[in-house]
Amino acid sequence: MKTSAIIHSFWLQKVGRLMLTLALVATLAFTLVNLSPVDPVTAYLGMDRMQIGQEQEQLIVARWGLDKGPVERFFLWTGNALKGDLGRSMIFNEPVTEVIAKRFLTSLNLMACAWLLSGIFGFVLGVLSGLYKNSLLDRCIRLYAYTVASTPSFWMGMVLLAIFSVQLGITPISGAYPPGTTSADATMWQHLHHLLLPAATLSVIGIAQIALHTREKMIDAMNSNYALFAMAQGDSRFGVAVHQALRNIALPAITLQFASLGELFGGSVLAEQVFSYPGLGKATVDAGIRGDVPLLLGITLFSAIFVFGGNTVADLLYTKLDPRITNRSEPL
């Protein structure tokens, strides 16, 4: 009874928090978009602007509700958004929700691959680096991590592109599937082949943070009393690391990985631009450059939900997986 009450209050709190965050983000985003000097009609028509008459322009303005005041438009937009209608994207000429859903599925492949790769490799490197502190291996890993931290991810993508696609010719140059085919035609292998370089770009950068974090935790764990006790009982350093330290440092690493979804999203925007990968990140850039306001607002809201989801999973894992928190009697 008591635990179910705690769980209920936890979810209520989370949902309330999400609603508040979304309301604030929506207000902020809408205000920003309205400040823009970019005229939506010009952005939509481009050079054809010269060719339309006064009445046609009036029709477009009325169709988009641009003749109403910003406050009225904001409430119209929020009302529709609550009903699940985020408007129509100008550049894709489809409902925003559909564009986001389709594009996100493409991006999801990329982000999931990069997320897993950087998580696994970063964790392993961090453990090795912390276990053999100040060795040559540790110094190499640290040098790598600190250098990568000051490397722009789009440049890393270009370097990989120049080496593997142009010089060696073993990976495709751009896109998510071979040119001339559609997403449905392409085989699983072709999808993976196109995914390889963008995912590698994101993980090469993403490894740094998780490796450095795990290294600190590993050093703490190896200096702890329980490690000392285990070694006094005759376990080797490596044995202590495997039997005791690993399960203590795995949890913070997983949590960190979930909490860094925002950076992953940002990284995918840049990586998708380099590899012309038709995902959500590319759509964000296109929407920003070509002035597609409904899509830009939709993506902003969606990315806020995405980041919030990552943070909530991180919180949940902490409470579920850590016995010290699960067994606490008082509510969180």
Next chain:
Amino acid sequence: MRAPSISLPRVAAVTPIPRLTNRTRAWLACLSCITFLVMLFVAAALLGRSGLDIDFLHRKLAPSLAYPFGTDWLGRDMLTRTVLGLCRSLAIGLLAAGCSSVISIVLGIMAGTMGRRVDSVLSLLIDTVMATPHLVLLILVSFACGGGPQGIIIAVAVSHWPRLARIIRAELLQLRESEFIHLSRKLGKTPSWIALHHLLPHLLPQFMIGLILMFPHAILHAAGLTFLGFGLTPHEPSIGMLLSESMRHLSTGYWWLAILPGLSLVFTVKLFDILGNNLRTLLDPRTAQE
């Protein structure tokens, strides 16, 4: 009874390599970073704009002694373009980080001193800014400013302050409850005296370190935003612009257009990182004595 005199081992008169303390090493690192950055700006002034002239006789040359960074598809010297672009990127990044740090110190002090209500409003604002991924916010703000260099500067400035503001707020809240401040107040010192003599010496190092460690992020994000096509025009070379132009020539094998300018950006950003971390060693009371 006299103790036999002990002959002390002679200290070698000349040590081959003088042992440096951590502090000296940190000072040297800072000094060399600053020297290099000054040299970069001097080089930009000395090189002038002559390398930017279009020269169709020397197009698409690979790096050589005459053209250390090669030339581009219009025969412009890539070294000149890289140095000028680097200066431009640095200037934009530094300006943006400076503005951002002013925002964070004002809001941090407001949150730390003006009571619970202001504090909760400001922390809500911080949560909102941090709720979307950095890059989405950057794109939104630069769209709101209609692009251009000022769009990039404003975008970076309004998206980087929450971290430093939080540090300043936490430091202030901790200081307010500390005993020496209470004592000072009991001794009848005015709030402005306390602010000047007790708060400032604690806040200033935090602020300086936070500012310098903000530079790398600001420079990289400004370059990223330019790369995506928001802002700067091709006539004003910046590293982001250079790289986004060279994207079009990458698939035909002109690797030096992208690799070398990017490498110099990584190197410069790393210098700021080293500078910030060494200054932290020097200024942080916990490590300053080592």
